[in-house]
Amino acid sequence: MTPIPDDLIRHLQQVRHLVIFTGAGVSAESGIPTFRDAQTGLWAKYRPEQLASPEGFHADPQTVWDWYAWRREKCLAAEPNAAHLAIAELERRLPRVTLITQNVDGLHQRAGSSAPLELHGNIHHLKCFACRRDGGDWPDDVRTIPRCRCGGRMRPAVVWFGESLPETVLGAAAEASQHTDLFLSIGTSSLVYPAAELPFLAKRHGAFVVEINPQPTPLSARADLCLQGAAGEVMAALLATNT
Ligand code: OAD
Numbered sequence: 001m002t003p004i005p006d007d008l009i010r011h012l013q014q015v016r017h018l019v020i021f022t023g024a025g026v027s028a029e030s031g032i033p034t035f036r037d038a039q040t041g042l043w044a045k046y047r048p049e050q051l052a053s054p055e056g057f058h059a060d061p062q063t064v065w066d067w068y069a070w071r072r073e074k075c076l077a078a079e080p081n082a083a084h085l086a087i088a089e090l091e092r093r094l095p096r097v098t099l100i101t102q103n104v105d106g107l108h109q110r111a112g113s114s115a116p117l118e119l120h121g122n123i124h125h126l127k128c129f130a131c132r133r134d135g136g137d138w139p140d141d142v143r144t145i146p147r148c149r150c151g152g153r154m155r156p157a158v159v160w161f162g163e164s165l166p167e168t169v170l171g172a173a174a175e176a177s178q179h180t181d182l183f184l185s186i187g188t189s190s191l192v193y194p195a196a197e198l199p200f201l202a203k204r205h206g207a208f209v210v211e212i213n214p215q216p217t218p219l220s221a222r223a224d225l226c227l228q229g230a231a232g233e234v235m236a237a238l239l240a241t242n243t
Helices: 006-014 054-059 061-077 082-093 107-111 167-178 195-204 231-241
Strands: 018-022 097-101 121-128 134-137 154-158 182-186 208-212 225-227
Touching: 006 208, 006 225, 006 231, 018 082, 018 167, 018 195, 054 061, 061 121, 061 154, 082 097, 082 107, 082 231, 097 167, 134 154, 167 195, 182 195, 182 231, 195 208, 208 231
Parallel strands: 018 097, 018 182, 182 208, 208 225
Antiparallel strands: 121 134, 121 154
């Protein structure tokens, strides 16, 4: 079991508002590929701009749609892991917790987290590529791209390269990050802005910032504590200290 430093145990026991910020590394132990891990990362096989961008969808909607159908199948087949479950349990135990995720896989909700701020959307929802109207859920026949009543094609309701994040969600995440005393950044390479700014924002506003990641990232030098380990193992150990 990962040893948890005493100052983190103390911070967790005294925390007034805990903010948890997650990236693809939190879902890695559920078998969902991350983006930038060279050997397994999604980007290792594809150029991201081709598949996760409006231009890519406009140029070849079926390929982009099929790639997201494949990713969604992996998400549906995956189970929340110990990290997702520990996060949901901390939400139940502590006075105030804000969960902010870059992930689109829906595993935080399936683990019991009630209202994660999904900065990059949710792969299980659709919206119209043309009029942006909400497109509901995926059709049973996932090979066929559904059409909106405006005639436009449906697309996954996720944020693509070159697109802005949902304003209200990002605003709520920034607000929470400016009013927290303990900020956990878990399983993210801290490379993609504006999401990656959040732990630095929290730090500037006086939070104790902890990074949980087997690898160092651009946040590591600014974090108050870096726990180099797998999210499932570290979060289970952290939860066990919070009796
Ligand atoms: P990345 O793939 O960039 O980074 C995953 C991070 O998780 C890396 O730093 C790994 O070291 C770490 N990691 C791997 N396994 C882990 C484990 N078991 N426990 C903890 N950490 C682990 O994924 P993100 O940082 O989430 O954006 O990427 C951010 C955004 O870039 C994504 O949301 C996506 C992508 O473009 C959009 O789709 C808009």
